[in-house]
Amino acid sequence: MARMTSKKTKAVSAASPPVTGPVTWLAQHGDALYRYAYYRVYDSAVAEDLVQETLLAAWRAHDNFRGESAERTWLTGILKHKIIDYLRRAHREVALEDLAADADAVDRLFAQEAQDHWRQTPAPWKNPDGALESSEFWDILRDCLAALPAQQAAAFAATEIEGLSVSDFCKNADISATNLYVTLHRARLRLRECLEQNWFGQETPSS
């Protein structure tokens, strides 16, 4: 019986169209779907999950696929919904759980008793142009991005790295422009601090 099953799966995976299913879709469109997701969420683990969920959802709904659109277009359409769900969830969960904690993280940088002046003044950065030439610098920037809360990483990556417009991002994530500006401000405060601690600020360790 087990042998039968494995034979069957093999037959499916080796089959060329018209017998299609999640395994063939993965083989034919996996990279394209992953790339699409990655450039919207900027987290490889999340992008992998989104591809997987898309394939499963497509399999459950494949009776509805009438071949009016190309298979990849159909799959990308499903993926798009999964990404929007993810971005909404990221923002909603933050709104519910961590908005206060996140505001604290910003407040920690400013001294309220001194008219919101910097608690720790941004240090001068030596040779920032030189940093751009160093592959190590890019690794650190990537690490700093990965350390951001999910909704900040997604917002910064989509608008700043990928160059998605503010209105497109807000439409996708179902947030207001003001909400996005607040998020980007927080992301920049954190990224700036992270780069200073890990790249620019070695000569002046914080006391």
Place this chain on the structure above:
Amino acid sequence: MMTSCKEASRLASDALNRRLTLRERIALRTHLLICAACRRFEQQIAFLHDAASRMGAAEAGTSVTLSPAARERITARVRQGKTSPRRSPRGK
């Protein structure tokens, strides 16, 4: 009312993504005239803005692909046809 460093840093950040109103521009410029820390912040986030777009240009040239391990994992999962437990967006 004087603009605080917190507010000025927010305006400097916003200025990278939208056109500030005249009032906001005046508030920011006035603050920057007297505040070296915020001038530095403004330069540093401008650098970050530039670095991010370079990163985008560099990444657009490379091909982002599924790793073999991820491909294997997803294949196994879709063969089972089960939905994976939802990853929390904050589960990093």
